Structures are given as structure tokens and as C-alpha cells.
Amino acid sequence: MSVSTLAADKSVCAPLPVLGRDVTVPLVTGGEVTYAALDYAASAPALQRVWDDVAAYAPYYGSVHRGAGYLSQLSTDLFENARRTVAEFLDCREGDQVVFTRSTTDSLNLLAAALPADCRVFVFETEHHASLLPWRGAQVTYLDAPRSPREAVETLERALTDRDPHGPALVCVTGASNVTGELWPVRELTAAAHAHGARVVLDAAQLAPHHEVSVADLDVDWVAFSGHKLYAPFGSGVLAGRADWLRAAEPYLAGGGASRKVGRREDGGVDVEWHDSAARHEAGSPNVIGAYALASACKALTEAGFDTLVAREQYLVRAVRDGLADVPEVRFLSLFGDDAPRVGVLSFVVEGWNSSHFAAALSAEYGIGVRDGLFCAHPLLRTLLGSDPQAQGECGAPEAAPGEKSLNAIRVSFGAGTPDEHVERFVRAVKELVANGAKWTYRTEDGRCVPDTSA
Numbered sequence: 236m237s238v239s240t241l242a243a244d245k246s247v248c249a250p251l252p253v254l255g256r257d258v259t260v261p262l263v264t265g266g267e268v269t270y271a272a273l274d275y276a277a278s279a280p281a282l283q284r285v286w287d288d289v290a291a292y293a294p295y296y297g298s299v300h301r302g303a304g305y306l307s308q309l310s311t312d313l314f315e316n317a318r319r320t321v322a323e324f325l326d327c328r329e330g331d332q333v334v335f336t337r338s339t340t341d342s343l344n345l346l347a348a349a350l351p352a353d354c355r356v357f358v359f360e361t362e363h364h365a366s367l368l369p370w371r372g373a374q375v376t377y378l379d380a381p382r383s384p385r386e387a388v389e390t391l392e393r394a395l396t397d398r399d400p401h402g403p404a405l406v407c408v409t410g411a412s413n414v415t416g417e418l419w420p421v422r423e424l425t426a427a428a429h430a431h432g433a434r435v436v437l438d439a440a441q442l443a444p445h446h447e448v449s450v451a452d453l454d455v456d457w458v459a460f461s462g463h464k465l466y467a468p469f470g471s472g473v474l475a476g477r478a479d480w481l482r483a484a485e486p487y488l489a490g491g492g493a494s495r496k497v498g499r500r501e502d503g504g505v506d507v508e509w510h511d512s513a514a515r516h517e518a519g520s521p522n523v524i525g526a527y528a529l530a531s532a533c534k535a536l537t538e539a540g541f542d543t544l545v546a547r548e549q550y551l552v553r554a555v556r557d558g559l560a561d562v563p564e565v566r567f568l569s570l571f572g573d574d575a576p577r578v579g580v581l582s583f584v585v586e587g588w589n590s591s592h593f594a595a596a597l598s599a600e601y602g603i604g605v606r607d608g609l610f611c612a613h614p615l616l617r618t619l620l621g622s623d624p625q626a627q628g629e630c631g632a633p634e635a636a637p638g639e640k641s642l643n644a645i646r647v648s649f650g651a652g653t654p655d656e657h658v659e660r661f662v663r664a665v666k667e668l669v670a671n672g673a674k675w676t677y678r679t680e681d682g683r684c685v686p687d688t689s690a
Contacts, residue, residue, distance in 0.1 A: 248543040251535070252283035253466065253652030260602050263675050263686040268602035271657035275464070276413050276580045276648035277606055279444060281528075282466040288531040289469075289524055299523050300492060300514075314523045317530035318513070324533035325458060325475050326449035333475045334513045335526050339440040340365040342459035342474035343407070345516055346436055347372065349484030354403040357394055357433070359387070360614040361414075361570065366407045366438040366459075367614070373405075380618045383571055384420040388427050395431035404433035410442025414612050414619070414646070415569045416552075416580030418442075425454050436476070440464055444650055445548060445578035447541040450476065462529035465536070466651065471525030482511045490518035536651070544651050548579045551649055551658050555581055558662035564588075564669050568619045568644060580648040582610070584620070585669060590643045591684040596673040599686045601664040603657070606646045616644060
């Protein structure tokens with residue numbers, strides 16, 4: 236299906252206005268072109284509405300929870316209203332806590348620090364490093380990459396059956412892969428985990444920007460996601476879910492805001508009574524602008540309607556796949572098969588090309604921004620590319636020269652703000668590069684493949 240048919244389809248919404256949509260960049264071959272941002276999986280551009288909301292609030296900025304003045308009280312109300320907005324966006328249950336963090340990575344490290352003693356953690360090797368690595372202080376069981384949603388559930392059930400059923404356990408699952416874009420069977424995995432007495436944390440970094448996420452419906456115990464992937468790139472994130480483990484744990488950071496009472500003891504020490512609320516893990520002056528921006532993005536996506544956003548995105552996914560179907564040199568990567576449901580994230584390799592070289596040519600010659608490398612999911616990429624998943628990988632361009640095969644991939648990703656023309660240009664550029672090669676010469680510099688401008 237041609238992307239141009241989108242405009243005529245009334246069931247598919249127009250792209251949402253985002254910052255940077257009119258930015259032009261120079262081409263190494265001469266001239267300029269409007270930049271095509273197709274790296275949403277790393278950081279999505281900020282929605283214009285989010286930027287406008289933040290700009291309107293900025294003159295009223297004040298300290299949160301710390302002052303009696305009008306601006307401080309206004310900022311405090313805004314910060315706590317943002318918390319309620321996020322809870323509504325996630326359809327949290329009564330009693331769930333919403334903790335503001337810096338990112339998904341920060342959220343999952345917070346939860347890792349709150350695990351009860353002797354907690355067993357189960358995580359698939361397919362996870363992003365943000366959810367693969369924080370559990371180093373626990374007993375971790377890494378599960379092999381499944382090749383179907385059903386196999387994923389069966390693999391987890393076998394692993395949980397073999398554990399001590401009396402101790403605490405946590406399963407970390409992704410909602411949508413940051414590599415393949417494939418949707419994971421979250422509801423089924425959660426049911427399997429709960430049947431064996433284990434809890435579940437959902438890494439929704441790639442799911443929340445594309446699909447509605449209901450904590451109550453999915454029945455997960457916690458969910459984590461980032462603002463910078465949700466069209467609010469201001470260093471904010473969320474950990475939301477059950478309060479008991481969070482209340483029982485030592486504060487993630489010790490300091491002002493996390494403490495309710497502090498007093499000196501006769502022996503010279505300090506007694507501290509910590510908050511039981513989300514403030515327990517939000518010590519220090521909070522990122523009120525980041526929280527407000529994240530909440531603004533939640534409102535904007537909800538009002539736009541995920542049904543229409545998903546419909547548009549699926550047209551774009553099919554446009555890429557159908558547009559490159561007649562290019563045999565392009566191989567898309569997947570665990571569950573080409574027809575598996577997915578968000579707007581596609582990774583691929585091109586026969587005869589170094590992936591970093593190909594990505595560099597897309598940028599320098601066409602003004603298209605994609606990502607190349609191992610996408611902070613090294614074991615998964617090694618599995619998909621036919622290498623040993625236990626081998627250590629390195630992000631960025633390898634030492635292989637342009638044109639040589641490399642053990643990394645290219646990722647194109649898009650979302651609510653992607654114009655039709657960006658996808659059309661990407662498909663056209665891939666075809667031209669495969670058919671005709673690059674117009675420029677490239678070299679590796681500081682680990683990146685860049686145009687050679689020395690000639």
C-alpha cells in the first residue's frame with residue numbers, strides 16, 4: 236500500500252504536530268533537505284502541545300513541596316496533578332503508587348533496589364539493557380529468546396515451576412521490543428507468573444507511546460516507561476504499581492523530601508522516619524517541568540485516541556514492508572515472524588552492506604535519521620543475527636570498513652508525528668542505495684561511520 240493513500244483514508248489521523256518538523260539539514264552531496272526523524276524508538280520529538288504547555292508554565296516555576304509562596308504552591312499542585320494524570324493514563328488501581336523517576340532505566344533500578352531479600356528474578360535475554368541489567372544483586376534466571384508468543388509463555392512457566400514456590404519472585408517482561416517492534420503476550424505472561432506466585436514488572440518504554448496501557452487490565456504489578464519516548468523529552472520517567480515493596484524498602488535516594496521526621500540521638504546518630512508515599516523514593520527537588528511535560532503528553536495522546544494513532548502507524552509499517560518487499564537484499568529481523576503484531580519499530584540488515592555505512596549514507600545523502608548498532612539489546616541482536624548471544628557486543632560502528640559485513644543492524648522507527656513524506660523518502664532511499672550504492676565515500680571516525688570530506 237502506498238503511503239500517499241493515507242491522506243484519503245478518513246479513519247487514519249494526520250500526524251500530530253511535533254518540534255523539529257521543519258528543520259533542514261545539509262546533504263554531503265550539496266543542498267539541504269527537511270530532516271526525516273525516523274529514530275523514535277530512541278527519543279521521540281516533543282509534541283508541539285507539550286512544548287507550549289511547558290512554555291506557558293515556565294514563568295510560574297517554583298520549588299515543589301518546599302514553600303508557602305504562591306508559585307511554590309502552584310508548582311506543587313501542578314506536580315501532584317501530573318501524578319494523577321499519569322495514574323489515569325495507566326489506568327492504575329486504587330492503592331497503586333506513581334513514582335516520578337528520570338527514565339525507564341531509573342525506574343527499573345529503583346524497583347531492583349526495593350526487591351525483598353532472596354527475591355528471584357526472571358528475565359528474557361530479549362530485553363533492553365534497561366530491564367536486563369538492574370537485577371545484579373538478586374538471583375537472576377535469564378531465559379532464552381522464544382520464537383513465538385506461546386513459546387514465551389511456556390518458557391516462563393517451566394522456569395517458574397522449577398523455582399522454590401515459597402520465596403518472592405519477579406518477572407520482567409517487555410511490552411514491545413525496541414529491536415523488532417513485536418508485541419509481547421503481556422497478559423498471558425502475567426497470568427502465568429501470578430499462577431506461580433510471582434510478580435510482574437512491565438517495561439512499557441516502547442509500548443506506552445504506541446498503545447493504550449492499562450495496569451488494571453493487564454494485571455501487571457508495576458509498569459515503567461520514559462517521557463522522552465512519549466513525546467516529552469525532559470528527563471522524566473515513571474514507575475507505577477503496587478506500593479508494598481516500595482514502602483518496605485529503604486529510599487532509593489536518601490535526602491530531603493523522602494523523610495518525614497529526622498532527629499539526633501543521644502549517641503550522636505540520626506533517627507529517620509521515611510514517607511510511605513511515592514515521596515519516599517523522590518528525594519531532592521523533583522523535576523517538576525519533566526513531570527508536567529510527561530503528563531501533558533499523556534493527555535495529548537489520550538485525546539488524539541490510540542485507535543486512530545495505531546491505525547496510522549500500522550499503515551506506515553505496511554508501507555515500509557510492502558515498499559521493500561521486492562528488495563531481496565533487505566532482511567527484516569523478527570522473533571515471532573513477519574506477520575506478528577508490532578509497533579512502529581523495524582530492524583533490518585542489507586546484504587553486502589556494513590549497517591553503519593548504510594545508516595551513514597541515509598543520513599548524509601538523504602537527510603534521514605535512523606539508528607544502527609545493537610540497540611542496547613546485545614544478546615537479542617546476537618540471536619537474531621545468528622551469532623552467540625553470550626558474546627559481548629559493542630554499540631556503534633564496528634571496525635569493519637564500509638561495505639564489509641558487520642554484526643549489527645539498522646533500525647527505523649516512527650510514531651504519532653511522522654509525516655507521510657518521511658516514510659516515502661526512506662523507502663526510496665533504501666532502494667536507491669541497494670541498486671546504485673552510495674554516492675559518497677565514508678570512513679570510520681571515533682567509532683562512527685562518517686562521510687569522508689578530506690578529498
